Amino acid sequence: MSIITVERKVLAKNDAIAMDNRDKLTGKGIFTINIVSSPGSGKTSLVERTIEKIGSRVAISVIEGDVQTDLDAKRVSAYNVPVVQIITNGGCHLEANLVKDALGSIDLAKTEMLIIENVGNLVCPAGYDLGEDLKVVVISVTEGDDKPLKYPKMFMNSKALVINKIDLLPYVNCKIDELKSNALKINPELKIFETSCTSGEGIDKWCSFVTGSIKKYPV
Amino acid sequence: MHELSVARNIIEIVEQNVPKGELSCVREVMLKVGEFSGVVADSLKFSYEIITADTELQNSELKIEAVPFRLRCNSCGGITTNSCGLRECADCLKTDTEVLSGEELKITEIILEDKS
Numbered sequence: 001m002s003i004i005t006v007e008r009k010v011l012a013k014n015d016a017i018a019m020d021n022r023d024k025l026t027g028k029g030i031f032t033i034n035i036v037s038s039p040g041s042g043k044t045s046l047v048e049r050t051i052e053k054i055g056s057r058v059a060i061s062v063i064e065g066d067v068q069t070d071l072d073a074k075r076v077s078a079y080n081v082p083v084v085q086i087i088t089n090g091g092c093h094l095e096a097n098l099v100k101d102a103l104g105s106i107d108l109a110k111t112e113m114l115i116i117e118n119v120g121n122l123v124c125p126a127g128y129d130l131g132e133d134l135k136v137v138v139i140s141v142t143e144g145d146d147k148p149l150k151y152p153k154m155f156m157n158s159k160a161l162v163i164n165k166i167d168l169l170p171y172v173n174c175k176i177d178e179l180k181s182n183a184l185k186i187n188p189e190l191k192i193f194e195t196s197c198t199s200g201e202g203i204d205k206w207c208s209f210v211t212g213s214i215k216k217y218p219v
Numbered sequence: 220m221h222e223l224s225v226a227r228n229i230i231e232i233v234e235q236n237v238p239k240g241e242l243s244c245v246r247e248v249m250l251k252v253g254e255f256s257g258v259v260a261d262s263l264k265f266s267y268e269i270i271t272a273d274t275e276l277q278n279s280e281l282k283i284e285a286v287p288f289r290l291r292c293n294s295c296g297g298i299t300t301n302s303c304g305l306r307e308c309a310d311c312l313k314t315d316t317e318v319l320s321g322e323e324l325k326i327t328e329i330i331l332e333d334k335s
């Protein structure tokens with residue numbers, strides 16, 4: 001019997017490609033956001049509202065990750081921003097090499113902010129670094145206030161939390177303070193935003209946070 | 220089910236580390252899987268089994284050591300182990316804590332049977 005000692009991270013290859021992506025993007029002064037959530041929490045809606053609010057000041061490009069269809073890419077391209085669609089064909093998350101390929105179709109010289117919408121899934125995208133500066137998890141109030149405790153990994157690995165669909169708070173049994181405190185128990189450093197992509201409430205705060213993160217646009 | 224993608228990465232690392240011609244001698248691949256690595260041990264084993272069936276690695280299996288989630292409190296220095304992922308110190312209830320383990324997903328060793 002013989003033993004080969006390896007001591008290697010299983011996702012080392014993904015991590016290495018993500019680092020290359022990050023070097024490439026930050027080298028061009030691009031601020032990159034990776035949006036994750038369950039299906040339907042409002043990722044695309046948040047992209048749309050963000051472009052509406054700051055798209056005239058900040059050159060935004062978008063990568064849309066979906067299991068099937070280019071419906072989200074079509075929605076976003078209506079806002080006249082460059083969009084690249086990645087279809088994972090069943091894959092439940094985006095990986096760094098898919099983003100690397102997509103970067104080839106984006107004019108990086110004309111991009112100041114890159115928004116990547118990940119596949120709708122609150123579990124699988126958590127472990128895959130794409131090379132982003134900011135991973136933001138979106139949760140809608142209709143999903144309930146216990147989700148951070150039930151899906152802790154996604155909240156551990158994100159830097160910001162957007163609580164969306166707050167216009168529906170009167171109709172659902174979700175205590176927003178409980179939701180926030182649960183999220184902070186899992187990740188005390190989370191920056192939390194409350195939004196309604198329908199009424200536009202809270203979008204200002206979210207947008208000044210992201211534009212403030214681009215060095216060229218101090219708040 | 221990202222365990223399939225994780226299993227493919229494991230196989231790639233095994234192929235890179237085992238000398239040519241000895242892949243069929245691999246019996247065990249030792250892994251450390253943190254409780255919050257995002258990977259379900261049984262699904263990972265199952266995925267590995269499916270992908271390696273009818274390949275040189277068909278007689279190998281994953282041996283998974285589960286690593287608990289552990290914290291050190293920056294306030295009182297206490298060590299907390301919990302299985303819910305809360306960043307709260309069990310002694311003083313502060314959340315200013317550092318994660319010591321529980322997020323890892325690593326291959327540590329590959330065990331081969333001698334060629335007969």
Ligand SMILES: Nc1nc2c(ncn2[C@@H]2O[C@H](COP(=O)(O)OP(=O)(O)OP(=O)(O)O)[C@@H](O)[C@H]2O)c(=O)[nH]1
Pocket residue numbers: 037038039040041042043044045046072119120121164165166167168195196197198199
């Ligand atoms: N009431 C309400 N509805 C919203 C809000 N944000 C999004 N929606 C609706 O929720 C549904 C899903 O929104 P999307 O933006 O497509 O969600 P998504 O996360 O991109 O979905 P997937 O990409 O399929 O995972 C749509 O019908 C939206 O109109 C909100 O703040 N309030």
Ligand SMILES: [Mg+2]
Pocket residue numbers: 043044045072117
């Ligand atoms: Mg979408």
Ligand SMILES: [Zn+2]
Pocket residue numbers: 292293294295296297308309310311312313
């Ligand atoms: Zn303590």
